[in-house]
Amino acid sequence: MISVCVLDPDRQPLDPCHPARARQLLDAGRAAVFRRFPFTIILHDRTRAASMVHAHRLKIDPGSKTSGLAIVQGPRVIWAAELTHRGQRIKAALETRRAIRRGRRQRQMRYRQPRFLNRTRPVGWLPPSLQSRVCNLMTWVERLARLCPITALSQELVRFDMQLMQHAEISGVQYQQGELAGYEVREYLLEKWHRTCAYCGATEVPLEVEHIVPKVRGGSNRVSNLALACVPCNQKKGARSAAEFGFPQVQAQARRPLHDAAAVNATRWGLSQALHATGLPVETGTGGRTKYNRTRLGIEKSHWADAACVGASTPDPLRVAGIRPLGIRAMGHGTRQMCRVDAHGFPKTHRARQKHYGGMQTGDIVQAVVPTGKYAGTWISRVVVKARGWFDLVIHGKKASVHQRHCTRLWAADGYTYALPAVAGTAVSSPR
Ligand SMILES: [Zn+2]
Missing domain, CATH: 1.10.30 (DNA Binding (I), subunit A)
Incomplete structure (x- = not known):
């Protein structure tokens, strides 16, 4: 269980509430669903000025593959997520591109003067695979700050002091x-x-x-x-x-x-500077402190639990019972490569000119109601769109072909995919 974010009619964040309370508000018609990931409702009848709003702290444990996020209010963790980065995939894609270019130039089809040391990198430049980790985390910090009254940030900056x-x-x-x-x-x-x-x-x-x-x-x-x-x-x-x-x-x-x-890597340093630029107070902690807090509080190791234990501000005791983190995976926004090549670098296909088919694009989360056939039933899944109209969904962990006429979009692609039911009872088949 993680709390549901609540907005007032002017989209100002209020204290997040229990999912059961959110259901009551939705059933009574006092609120509407605002977002699915993270699950957010918007109230019709209560403003922020008329509400009691508490201070919330967003805590971050940046990792190279997966980062932990936790929102702590008083002695409780109220929301948690584990964000899986795509650094390795970015690196692999850039290496492929480099190999294709090199192959093309080797073929001596035309001559271009070699370029050498003619590019300057701006101060604070990070390789794209590392920059994506910083950008992923900043996207989520900014997103959460709009949905929840976050007043302070904590980040694990160094491994040891x-x-x-x-x-x-x-x-x-x-x-x-x-x-x-x-x-x-x-x-x-x-x-x-x-x-x-x-x-x-x-x-x-x-x-x-x-x-x-x-x-x-x-x-x-x-x-x-x-x-x-x-x-x-x-x-x-x-x-x-x-x-x-x-x-x-x-x-x-x-x-x-x-x-x-050796103790602080470029990604964490870049993230720290980006967090300070938000204007919120930023607390930094060490890996040693995180482990000390987590062990002292008797909390099992996970990315989100590490995030919750970052820094000197960690309350004692810290209540974490029943937290099921939202699984977030960075997927990117597709490719800009115009020409696909085969294993020998020979042009194979041109990229499709269209990104949308039937009003949907790759990365959307759709509900498919299939009346008959092998995949008869109701499914919620990430979609890969195809020009022919037969879209790829994930059903029971396997790729399944479902026609677009059975699909309705629930969530527009935002560069991420999600692994937890946004509302209890809705099974999002795990997208890959
Ligand atoms: Zn030994």
Whole structure:
């Protein structure tokens, strides 16, 4: 369950309400459906001035494949979503385009002077695959800010806090008690040692924080004396130093500090600047803090739960029971490539001139009422339109061909597709 957004007659956001309350309002004719994703109703009879509106905080955990979004009001998470990006697909498409162009130029059908270093990139430029992640998140921040009274933002900016580690004296007792500094150090070490055992290179195994020069031999608790080791290596090493254990390079690597740049990547930095430009107060947190909060609050790991646990503002306790996040997947707005080529780069087909067929376009969510045949029944699905009039739908997880005359558009394509029923009882067959 996630709350339903509520607007007043002037489209000003009010406090979101429980889906059952929204149903009552809709049944009583006091409201109408405004949007399906996220599900939003518009009230006919109550203005924002006459309502009590609370402060809501939108929290973001940016990820490379999937980002988490959560709206927190008081001690509760009231809305959550998981946004799947399309960075890899953008990268693949650009690489294909580059290969086609290169092939065409190699063919020497015409001569053009090669261009070299004749382009300047604006300040803050990001590669398209990374920029799309920032743009996806900003689309949703702006969209949610119009539908819900959001007064503050939180973002996980860095994985760990270098300042905290350099200036706080870190003691062994603190890790064992699960103090915040311990989480920061662990995130730092995971990054520095690439999530592998420093000695045998094992991955995907439980890793322990380990002293390179053991404490019994006078080794310190500073991060420069810490490495990650799998349990067998840690036990085998015992009271020896890394050099005595046969790994002098581990000792040498440990002395080299990680640069701050390693902790904050370009995407998160770009997002942070875009969030500040909204004018809302932005709180930033570290990955160490997120994990510390989530563990302390006893919340299971997921993208949206991480988002809800970002930053120092996280309330204790935080109520998350019953939250089912809205699944959002970035799909793009189709292609602008005019000429499709085959595997050898030979022109195959021209792009269709028309994007709409029967008033629908690829990416719309449609309701299909099929009277007879293999797919008889009522279906809701994302659609791929075809000139012949037979559209591709997803029925029972498989591609199905349904004629356009059976389809009615419910939702116009907006570059995203959604995986959760917007209203209970409506099964959106999972679009791919
Ligand atoms: Zn090992």
